[in-house]
Amino acid sequence: MLTQRIRRLLLPLALIVPLGAAAETDPDSGLVIAEGWETVKSTCTACHSGALVTQNAGTRNRWEYLIRWMQDTQGLWPLPPQTENTILDYLAEHYGPKEGARRPPLPPDMLPKNPYKKAADS
Template sequence: MFTTAGSAAQESTASGELIQEEGWQLVRDNCTECHSSQIIVQNSGSREVWKSRIEWMQDSQGLGELGAELEGSILDYLATNYGQKTASRRQALPAHLMPPNPNL
């Protein structure tokens, strides 16, 4: 059976396993200490979004300081492999296809 890198990544994400690209061990070792990898793979975000999540965990969940180099490597991995999705929902229906609103 032949697989492409994309399909392997999709399989990893679907199964809750981290995509095994550069930096995945750092994420596994530091992030799954407190929560499962499923939390990571079901989320997405830009580097800034992932950084804000790390800061939230540090401020409210007891995550310690990671150090600039380690945090940078983790952010590189997360932003590259679980970056902001361009479309996670279908587009809105055009107004003419919507049922009438009974409250109007």
């Protein structure tokens, strides 16, 4: 019957569409559109492209470390705790650690001493 044929055609579509719709992104910044994204866009694309944000991934701690680093060295202004929380929640949720990706490089103070380094280099 016709309705049965239509159902048979629609079922696979119903399975495919939710997957495709999972990550709607803002064409401007590339950020995933989800709770808090506008705060992230207005704060985190002021100095550099959103791509610098979206191509990175990490835990909440990692993102907080990056924000502190930008505040200490790159002129990022102090963020009100509420704003920072919104940003960290968003980043940890949508740009969390990539599975199977290489770990980030160790910070210099965690590296072993380089025995080949000459005194003049340091």
